[in-house]
Amino acid sequence: MFPTSSTVSFFFFFFLISLAALHGGDGASHSKLRHGYYSTTCPAAEITVKKVIRKNMISEPRSAASVMRLQFHDCFVNGCDASLLLDDTPNMLGEKESFANGGSLRRYDIIDEAKANLERICPGVVSCADIIIMAARDAVFFSGGPDWAVKLGRKDGLTASLQDSNDIMPTPRANATYLLGLFQRFNLSAKDLVALSGSHSIGKGDCIGMVFRLYNQSGSGKPDPAMEIGYRKRMEKFCPPWGAISNVTVDLDPTPKVFDNKYYKELIKGKGFFNSDQSLYTLPETRKYVERFSRGEKEFFEAFAKGMIKMGDLQSGRSGEIRRNCRVVNHHH
Structure with missing residues (x-):
């Protein structure tokens, strides 16, 4: 059985690194990332995400740890491409129910809420992958931790893989x-x-x-x-x-x-x-x-x-899109 809580369980993250290495985790595409990426196309992007994180932390403080973890679990399986957020389809088993994630990761709904708010003010502009990166930073900051400028400009992946996540099933025994x-x-x-x-x-x-x-x-x-x-x-x-x-x-x-x-x-x-x-x-x-x-x-x-910031630079080098809904690709069948 696997845990059903909001565990931070950071040891999971270490094992995700090995898979990133196998899938071009530090590919060249991160050179496109930059500060102020949405300054003209969606100037309110960062403040919109901040408001959603703050609101959810007020109602449930432990949501901060849950949101922060999403960056680790997304970025180390085929780069920071929001593949983690894709729901299963008849043709694809996604990453949400992998051994590392299934009973442990939670509060995907916070990312959904931020995405919905962004789609209202600037539809089709801000990627789910970038929302994860912003949300993790904000969760740390609102918990009393550091603040930092995030580089943005990621695309959302077109597929996810249960197998890729399971191949690196984590263990607490890591030293x-x-x-x-x-x-x-x-x-x-x-x-x-x-x-x-x-x-x-x-x-x-x-x-x-x-x-x-x-x-x-x-x-x-x-x-x-x-x-x-x-x-x-x-x-x-x-x-x-x-x-x-x-x-x-x-x-x-x-x-x-x-x-x-x-x-x-x-x-x-x-x-x-x-x-x-x-x-x-x-x-x-x-x-x-x-x-x-x-x-x-x-x-x-x-x-x-x-x-x-270094973790946020891990990219798959694969083609992507800006999803309208973080749980599904835009042109799914």
């Missing part, structure tokens, strides 16, 4: 050594890895990502020795041995609605939720950045923004 190798394939550094892992500053995690660390780390039949004892006992209450099917969610850090650097402070204490989190502090190459970001929130914010 920092493995993740570093994946990042290096994209010329992303240890600093980028540690900064982007800080997306776990907001949101919740599912017990499915924790139980093996509590009871059977690396097949040892014992808990992860890197886990602080008090934290482990508290997690055992939330996540019993069969917690993987309990659909219980736990805050990823002490301030799950506020984007801040407490995530790194917790790693230093041995209170990281996922293996992919805690192992960042056990590996010397990444530990130094955990320590730096724990001391300097400003440096973390700057590094996170840079990482998000």
